[in-house]
Amino acid sequence: MTHTSTLKLLVQIxxxxxxxxxxxxxxxxxxxxxxxxxxxxxxxxxxxxxxxxIKADYNxxxxxxxxxxxxxxxxxxxxxxxxxxxxxxxDNLVAxxxxxxxxxxVWHQTSNQQYQLIKxxxxxxxxxxxxxxxxxxxxxVVFWDTKYSLFxxxxxxxxxxxxxxxxxxxxxxxxxxxxxxEKILWRxxxxxxxGYQSENPNRIITWKMQEMNHNPQQVADFFKxxxxxxxxxxxxxxxxxxxxxxxxxxxxxxxxxxx
Numbered sequence: 001m002t003h004t005s006t007l008k009l010l011v012q013i014x015x016x017x018x019x020x021x022x023x024x025x026x027x028x029x030x031x032x033x034x035x036x037x038x039x040x041x042x043x044x045x046x047x048x049x050x051x052x053x054i055k056a057d058y059n060x061x062x063x064x065x066x067x068x069x070x071x072x073x074x075x076x077x078x079x080x081x082x083x084x085x086x087x088x089x090x091d092n093l094v095a096x097x098x099x100x101x102x103x104x105x106v107w108h109q110t111s112n113q114q115y116q117l118i119k120x121x122x123x124x125x126x127x128x129x130x131x132x133x134x135x136x137x138x139x140x141v142v143f144w145d146t147k148y149s150l151f152x153x154x155x156x157x158x159x160x161x162x163x164x165x166x167x168x169x170x171x172x173x174x175x176x177x178x179x180x181x182e183k184i185l186w187r188x189x190x191x192x193x194x195g196y197q198s199e200n201p202n203r204i205i206t207w208k209m210q211e212m213n214h215n216p217q218q219v220a221d222f223f224k225x226x227x228x229x230x231x232x233x234x235x236x237x238x239x240x241x242x243x244x245x246x247x248x249x250x251x252x253x254x255x256x257x258x259x
Contacts, residue, residue, distance in 0.1 A: 056087045056213075084099040085098055095107070115132060127231040
């Protein structure tokens with residue numbers, strides 16, 4: 001399964017933080033136990049008129065776990081342990097809206113199976129456009145399934161539970177390795193995870209869908225608004241580093257220098 005980029009920011013936070021027993025109890029309710037999975041299934045039981053235009057809101061939680069590589073005196077900021085994320089889908093367009101850092105990535109799958117990215121900096125209403133050739137420069141590989149479904153199912157996942165509704169199934173898949181345990185609650189009609197949990201010796205990460213909306217007008221309006229952002233090609237950044245916005249994004253590590 002390839003979703004490292006989606007979780008990168010959250011994992012970096014978890015690696016340098018520890019959590020007390022009290023904090024663990026506070027976050028225990030976020031874990032995808034059998035009871036929690038049943039609750040998620042009941043909350044997402046409505047049928048959809050359309051599955052091609054979707055807005056799905058997620059809450060992401062991190063539980064850092066004390067281990068030999070983390071100093072016990074390190075304090076954590078509770079705000080860092082909760083993130084909000086929205087997935088938008090409309091035909092061959094997918095957007096990942098990261099609310100906490102105010103960045104939205106809009107991915108476009110072209111007719112020849114190439115992938116175009118426009119990274120929007122929501123606070124500034126500015127955007128940077130990346131062509132497929134730019135990914136080689138950035139040493140990045142794009143997997144469309146990861147963009148479209150967030151947690152695409154791999155062969156190593158085993159079905160452990162299934163609940164059927166009128167127009168779809170909710171299936172629980174699990175995968176265990178020596179270091180990591182993963183669990184996905186998968187909704188079949190939209191090919192999307194309703195819940196996800198990953199646990200290793202350093203941290204536990206959970207994703208829970210809070211709401212799914214299939215209002216075509218709302219989805220279309222969102223992508224239309226993003227298209228209004230002024231855009232610069234990634235290849236042109238090197239010639240425009242005097243732009244205060246670009247300079248600030250480079251200094252903050254959100255944008256790499258182009259060549």
